[in-house]
Amino acid sequence: MRYFIQFSYFGKAYHGWQNQPNAITVQQILEEGLSTLLRSKIETAGAGRTDTGVHAKQMFAHFDFGPIQDSIDLTRRLNGFLPPDIAVKSIFLTLPEAHARFDAIERTYEYWIVQDKNPFYIDSTHFIWSALDLDAMNQAASILMEYEDFECFSKSNTDVKTFLCKIKKAVWHRKDDKLIFTITADRFLRNMVRAIVGTLLEIGLGKNDPQKIRAIIESKDRGEAGASVPAKGLYLTKVLYPEKIFDE
Known part of the structure; x- marks a missing residue:
């Protein structure tokens, strides 16, 4: 059973x-x-x-x-x-x-960032003191949904057979004292979310234009994307299944 x-x-x-x-x-x-x-x-x-x-x-x-x-x-x-x-x-x-x-249909992750030093978040969020352009980050995030091949965000030397993922949602929002990035897809590559967040933060910090993310994705080169953010801010928040899984 x-x-x-x-x-x-x-x-x-x-x-x-x-x-x-x-x-x-x-x-x-x-x-x-x-x-x-x-x-x-x-x-x-x-x-x-x-x-x-x-x-x-x-x-x-x-x-x-x-x-x-x-x-x-x-x-x-x-x-x-x-x-x-x-x-x-x-x-x-x-x-x-x-x-x-x-049998999982989709998965959702959140990445949590705080911009005020807070000792109670030391193990559960990523701290960034610099100002971030949320509109630019969301503009770049929306472009992700136009693509399916995300080799540029995959961990190097991975053994996956395909780099194709269907991203259904990618958005930043503020909630209380946290800045949260939410992303939903049918599957994720190793290190993918942390690499995406690192790339979007470079845009938020003004280091790249939002449209730069197109060239990064199309390059299929991990070296073109931003550095991976720390793991402590990343949360798997939802795994969706067909109803039949719960019917027994």
Whole structure:
């Protein structure tokens, strides 16, 4: 039987979601907790990978196991077993062929920036003191949706088969004391959002014209794009699935 698990985590202590040798990851901690409570080796598959230090407000993974009599009780016990920076919201039965990664329709990320020094945001936002031209950044962000090949924003030497992504939303807005960039797409390349934000910030700082982003994208050269911003300001905020995933 296949189960989906919905959870969130603060990524400071982890080398991302995906298991890797000699590094602590969210997947490792989650699998250890499930394996202990279910008294069986549990392997999970996540909705995607997040880089070291990136956070997730909403993340999904799936795992296979026999009948679970009380998923609410398992959720409660698992939360008691996990560290404070990982929280499980729900565990539910789904279709046998459902896949946390391949069935995801779209994903949404936010990047948080503050422009006033604030010790309470030290691990959760990126601080920029210089003035930013929000209109210019939004003008450049809107151009992203005209393209599909984003090799220029992909991590170098990546092993992906395609650099094509369909961006459905890309916008900056101010909320309280934060400047937030929201971007939604069917898929993302490794390091893509942080590279996009770094490129848009150069435009906001007046180093490039908004139209410059066209030449950057068309170059397909990572060296033409801006430097990646720190991981601590990046949040996976939503993963969207077809309704059938939740119907069981």
